[in-house]
Amino acid sequence: EAGVAQSPRYKIIEKRQSVAFWCNPISGHATLYWYQQILGQGPKLLIQFQNNGVVDDSQLPKDRFSAERLKGVDSTLKIQPAKLEDSAVYLCASSSGLAGGRYFGPGTRLTVT
Amino acid sequence: EDKVVQSPLSLVVHEGDTVTLNCSYEVTNFRSLLWYKQEKKAPTFLFMLTSSGIEKKSGRLSSILDKKELFSILNITATQTGDSAVYLCAVEARGGAGSYQLTFGKGTKLSVIP
Numbered sequence: 001e002a003g004v005a006q007s008p009r010y011k012i013i014e015k016r017q018s019v020a021f022w023c024n025p026i027s028g029h030a031t032l033y034w035y036q037q038i039l040g041q042g043p044k045l046l047i048q049f050q051n052n053g054v055v056d057d058s059q060l061p062k063d064r065f066s067a068e069r070l071k072g073v074d075s076t077l078k079i080q081p082a083k084l085e086d087s088a089v090y091l092c093a094s095s096s097g098l099a100g101g102r103y104f105g106p107g108t109r110l111t112v113t
Numbered sequence: 114e115d116k117v118v119q120s121p122l123s124l125v126v127h128e129g130d131t132v133t134l135n136c137s138y139e140v141t142n143f144r145s146l147l148w149y150k151q152e153k154k155a156p157t158f159l160f161m162l163t164s165s166g167i168e169k170k171s172g173r174l175s176s177i178l179d180k181k182e183l184f185s186i187l188n189i190t191a192t193q194t195g196d197s198a199v200y201l202c203a204v205e206a207r208g209g210a211g212s213y214q215l216t217f218g219k220g221t222k223l224s225v226i227p
Contacts, residue, residue: 045214102215
């Protein structure tokens with residue numbers, strides 16, 4: 001079974017630039033999550049989708065972050081404009097239902113200079 | 114606010130030692146507790162615990178949950194250098210609109226030296 005796919009794996013941008021990340025969940029998984037993991041901390045949920053609808057985006061900084069999952073499969077997360085404090089690993093995860101174990105992708109390491 | 118506290122934050126042991134990692138939590142609407150192993154990449158799912166007192170086991174790893182005292186432990190016996198990683202504890206709780214939120218602790222960094 002293929003796992004969660006993410007790209008790119010690494011990205012370096014300057015502050016105020018924009019960046020986008022892509023995620024393809026495990027086949028058949030209806031729920032998709034984007035997490036932000038800052039060095040030395042556990043992952044923090046940014047947004048959760050069930051199929052193509054948003055279930056929870058309460059911790060997403062909506063002034064600069066946006067995410068979509070138009071066809072209920074792939075998802076993109078965008079940051080515009082980026083700030084230095086956005087430097088982190090962005091993890092995508094999926095699960096078959098609304099609850100239970102999340103299966104994580106390899107992550108995208110973002111460095112904002 | 115939901116809270117998950119792991120201890121110790123870091124640990125150095127020799128190969129063959131047995132280690133116990135701790136996770137305590139304060140959440141409302143608890144559903145489950147999950148353990149993940151994170152090397153230099155994404156967290157890898159280890160266990161999900163929902164019931165008190167029932168040990169989950171996978172090879173040299175085992176875990177148990179105490180819902181009365183609000184904690185869980187992860188045991189690793191006969192440690193190997195490949196066990197070196199950050200071990201993350203996360204607690205799942207029911208949120209709004211039917212969602213289930215996962216709150217992670219900061220992790221325990223385990224280093225196993227030969």
